[in-house]
Amino acid sequence: MLFGMRVTLQHLISTGLLALAVLALQMLVGKRVIRFKGRTHQKVHRRLAYALTALAVAHGFLALVVAYQWTIGG
Ligand code: HEM
Secondary structure, three states: OEOOEOOOHHHHHHHHHHHHHHHHHHHHHHOOOOOOOOHHHHHHHHHHHHHHHHHHHHHHHHHHHHHOOOOEOO
16 A cells, blocks of 8 residues: 555556566667657657666565555555
């Protein structure tokens, strides 16, 4: 339970799949299959890296909440 909301397997699956999709996009940008002009390219790669890291942390944290049946925030 997270602030009164039950964390379900659906949350784990959706954050996991979203993280996987961003990772695939990051690989395509990293390999320059998808290109952006000039410094924009680096900026997109960096912002995707922040997004992916945040998603991975959220996914892992939600997994711990489900696995150990934590109750946080009532
Ligand atoms: C197949 C996967 C990847 C390839 C081929 C790749 C390639 C590259 C390349 C060539 C650079 C040099 C700078 C540039 O061209 O923009 C770079 C920078 C960087 N990459 Fe990746 N990358 C990949 C995946 C990732 C992932 C998964 C992350 C993190 C989640 C990541 C985070 C970064 C960051 C933070 C930089 C520094 C960018 C900056 O400060 O502007 N990359 N990557």
